[in-house]
Amino acid sequence: MPKGMAHWGATARHAALAGALCLSALPGLAADLKSTDLDSTAALREAVTIDGVMDHLRAFQAIADANGGNRAAGRPGYDRSADHVAALLERAGYTVTLEPFDFPFFEEVAPPILTAIGVEIDRGQVITLPNSASGDVTAPLIPPSGSALGCEAKDFQGFIRGAIALIQRGTCTFQAKVDNAVAAGAAGVVIHNEGGPGRTDAFRGRLRDPAPVPVVGIPSDLGARLREGRPDTRLAVEARSGTRSSVNVLADGPEGTTGDTILVGAHLDGVPEGPGINDNGSGAAVILETALRMAELAGDPGGGRPANRVRFAFWGAEEIGLVGSRHHVARLSEQERGRLAAVLNFDMLGSPNPGRFVYDGPVEIQRVFTGYFRAMGLDMGTTPMRGGSDHAPFAAVGIPTGGLYTGAGETKSDTSATRFGGVAGRPFDPCYHQACDDIDNIDRAILDQMADAAAHAILTLSRAPHGGRVGGGAAL
Numbered sequence: 001m002p003k004g005m006a007h008w009g010a011t012a013r014h015a016a017l018a019g020a021l022c023l024s025a026l027p028g029l030a031a032d033l034k035s036t037d038l039d040s041t042a043a044l045r046e047a048v049t050i051d052g053v054m055d056h057l058r059a060f061q062a063i064a065d066a067n068g069g070n071r072a073a074g075r076p077g078y079d080r081s082a083d084h085v086a087a088l089l090e091r092a093g094y095t096v097t098l099e100p101f102d103f104p105f106f107e108e109v110a111p112p113i114l115t116a117i118g119v120e121i122d123r124g125q126v127i128t129l130p131n132s133a134s135g136d137v138t139a140p141l142i143p144p145s146g147s148a149l150g151c152e153a154k155d156f157q158g159f160i161r162g163a164i165a166l167i168q169r170g171t172c173t174f175q176a177k178v179d180n181a182v183a184a185g186a187a188g189v190v191i192h193n194e195g196g197p198g199r200t201d202a203f204r205g206r207l208r209d210p211a212p213v214p215v216v217g218i219p220s221d222l223g224a225r226l227r228e229g230r231p232d233t234r235l236a237v238e239a240r241s242g243t244r245s246s247v248n249v250l251a252d253g254p255e256g257t258t259g260d261t262i263l264v265g266a267h268l269d270g271v272p273e274g275p276g277i278n279d280n281g282s283g284a285a286v287i288l289e290t291a292l293r294m295a296e297l298a299g300d301p302g303g304g305r306p307a308n309r310v311r312f313a314f315w316g317a318e319e320i321g322l323v324g325s326r327h328h329v330a331r332l333s334e335q336e337r338g339r340l341a342a343v344l345n346f347d348m349l350g351s352p353n354p355g356r357f358v359y360d361g362p363v364e365i366q367r368v369f370t371g372y373f374r375a376m377g378l379d380m381g382t383t384p385m386r387g388g389s390d391h392a393p394f395a396a397v398g399i400p401t402g403g404l405y406t407g408a409g410e411t412k413s414d415t416s417a418t419r420f421g422g423v424a425g426r427p428f429d430p431c432y433h434q435a436c437d438d439i440d441n442i443d444r445a446i447l448d449q450m451a452d453a454a455a456h457a458i459l460t461l462s463r464a465p466h467g468g469r470v471g472g473g474a475a476l
Contacts, residue, residue, distance in 0.1 A: 192223020
């Protein structure tokens, strides 16, 4: 779909195909649907194949290859991905909307530089925090005089103006640390990792707001050496920042009999470092394939209306701070929010050293997934619904949320390795946010299982009275 062809409230309709999305024509429809009624979702699960999902991932890989190696928001690879997804959904008969929004943009022009007299520093040990300012500063490197964490203004009492602040990661946000250091007169900020399990290496944290000084992250051992010597230090960052535009891709099925909507989402953007095939081409490919097969199986256009409308959402700029999903929630009216009975989020479903995790949201949504896995004889665990993915803006305004996840950069425990296989002591996805997150960075078996679980849950909730709404009387 060409850019700008459809915006919020200006939709592209296909009257001849609109009825083809009627979910009630699928086999096994029952008004009182149980979450483990496998027969009722069998046709859709059989139609959603791993080969079909992988075809979408290969398309995302080809788009990245042709557009600088990535599909990051504000760059051509994301725009081509959005056009591709929108065209397929429109062709299938969905009402497709491109929802535009602006977001703060940050891009490194050159790798950061950190040098210190008498201290050997490898280039890979220094990572620029997004929203750092550009700058080239040579000055003494000084830690806060109070807590090394720098979470309070009093930690910087007596700090020398014009020095570079050396602060430990932890307890408060990167933004709070930088704000306190800048208020005390710091000309640059170096944040070192904490040193605990899984918190030793250089890291890529994000500042919420653009900083007025250069800011980098370094490993814990380097931080300890710099703290001991407090040498004169050079810190240089070269980057571009500003505002760019992007879109969410929204695809609506027909209005249901309940007036409620089930929103099924996955972020479509990746990071600049790579093509983003597991994170999150995998989630986007699963819901895209599910949407297309639901339309294909729906049957006779005159076959009746579904219980609940299903909206498929492909979010933009998730990697920059959930910008697309936050924008969508912020512009919903109270009435529109009230009609969202449930939100499902699928973020990373093909991790190569995987777990099999269900978000620990409302039990009514959880048990749709857990009941399915138990019925299939597959072990699964739960994962906390933290604020790092696109379910968070919906949960924050009280909308019931749930979803699936196979792991990111966290280290796999012995317990998880026993339950799910794979290698303990290694990340669930060793290529998380790296150039190697490509088409070879996918575990087909786990992706196939998660695709079937997602299709089962989406169809189950689409048929449920009151959308499976928590407290709404739905029998799931």
